[in-house]
Amino acid sequence: MIGVKICGINDPVAFDTAVEAGADWIGFVFFPPSPRYVTAETAATLSRRATSGPPRVGLFVNPTEAAIAGVLDTVHLDILQIYGALDLLPAIKARFGLPIWRAAGVTTATDLPTDPLDADRLLIEAKPPAGANRPGGNATVFDWSILRGWSAPAPWMLAGGLTPDNIATAIRETGADAVDVSSGVESRTGVKDPGLIRAFIAAAKGAER
Numbered sequence: 597m598i599g600v601k602i603c604g605i606n607d608p609v610a611f612d613t614a615v616e617a618g619a620d621w622i623g624f625v626f627f628p629p630s631p632r633y634v635t636a637e638t639a640a641t642l643s644r645r646a647t648s649g650p651p652r653v654g655l656f657v658n659p660t661e662a663a664i665a666g667v668l669d670t671v672h673l674d675i676l677q678i679y680g681a682l683d684l685l686p687a688i689k690a691r692f693g694l695p696i697w698r699a700a701g702v703t704t705a706t707d708l709p710t711d712p713l714d715a716d717r718l719l720i721e722a723k724p725p726a727g728a729n730r731p732g733g734n735a736t737v738f739d740w741s742i743l744r745g746w747s748a749p750a751p752w753m754l755a756g757g758l759t760p761d762n763i764a765t766a767i768r769e770t771g772a773d774a775v776d777v778s779s780g781v782e783s784r785t786g787v788k789d790p791g792l793i794r795a796f797i798a799a800a801k802g803a804e805r
Contacts, residue, residue: 597801598767598772598773598774598775598800598801598803598805599620599621599753599773599774599775600618600619600620600621600774600775600776600777600796600797600800600801601619601620601621601622601623601653601753601774601775601776601777602614602619602621602622602623602777602778602781602788602793602796602797603623603625603632603653603655603776603777603778604623604624604625604630604632604778604779604782604786604788605622605623605624605632605634605642605788606624606625606632606633606634606638606642606786606788607642607787607788608642608645609788609790610788610790610793611642611643611645611646612645612646613788613790613793613794614650614793614797615645615646615649615650617793617794617797617798618797618801619650619793619797620650620651620774621650621651621652621653621675622643622649622650622651622652622653623652623653623654623655623677623776623778624639624642624643624652624653624654624655624671624673625655626639626654626655626656626659626663626667627655627656627657627679630786631785631786632778632786636666636667636669636670636671637670637671639652639654639667639670639671640670640671640672643671643672651674651675652671652672652673652674652675653673653674653675653676653677653697654667654671654673654675654676654677655677655679656676656677656678656679656681657679657680658679658680658681659678659681659684659688660684661684661687661688661691664676664688664692665691665692668692673694674694674695675694675695675696675697676688676692676694676695676696676697677696677697677698677699677719678696678697678698678699678715679699682698682713685698685713685714685715686714689714695716695717696714696715696716696717697715697716697717697718697719697753698712698713698714698715698717698718698719699718699719699721699755700718700719700720700721701721701722701723701724702720702721702722702723702738702742703722703723703738703739704739704742705742705745705746707723707742708720708742708743708746709748709749709750710747710749711749712749712750715750716750716751717750717751717752717753717774718748718749718750718751718752718753719752719753719755719776720743720752720753720754720755720756721736721738721754721755721756721776722736722737722738722756722757723736723738724736735757735779735780736756736757737756737757737758737762738756738757740754740766740769740770741769743770743771751774752772752774753772753774753775753776754766754767754770754772754774754775754776755775755776755777755778757779757780758775758776758777758780758796759777759780759781759792759796760780760781760792760795760796760799763775763777763780763796763799763800763803764799764800764802764803764804767800767803767804767805768803768804768805771805772805773805775800777796780792780796781793781795781796
């Protein structure tokens with residue numbers, strides 16, 4: 597069964613829908629420029645709506661150890677998803693003892709990671725478009741054909757421009773066994789749509805690799 601992460605959860609309806617619809621991971625964005633940004637306090641309040649359920653993933657961009665520690669003081673996270681800060685990944689992993697997912701933006705096959713660099717999972721998505729102020733969540737699809745023949749150095753997840761309409765094709769063409777969506781299940785930027793969340797999860801889990 598395909599694993600599904602719903603990222604950028606920032607309100608109770610989106611959280612409840614993702615949990616009830618069978619998401620495998622819930623993502624909180626701790627990056628202020630993002631329209632999906634939440635404070636640690638908001639994430640904690642949302643997370644308390646389900647005492648168990650999907651693991652919580654915290655997304656950080658070029659974080660310091662202190663920034664991560666400050667969030668973890670307030671909200672329990674099961675996984676750290678990191679953009680940048682490659683030189684800090686060993687220290688982050690050693691200090692917090694949590695699995696690390698490393699995001700990698702790609703355009704061509706030469707961009708595909710050949711070394712996990714201390715990450716437990718890789719998240720493969722399109723490089724941000726020119727002028728973007730955030731590294732992910734830009735609704736951009738990359739050329740999935742570049743994944744053919746790639747020997748992934750770690751478990752990986754497909755992201756970038758995925759929607760309920762294209763997710764089955766994406767899974768079939770890439771062979772991904774896990775996917776991540778944010779903007780593709782929104783009615784407008786930063787606002788999750790319950791119907792789209794349900795449709796995406798159903799389409800992903802019903803897809804054939």
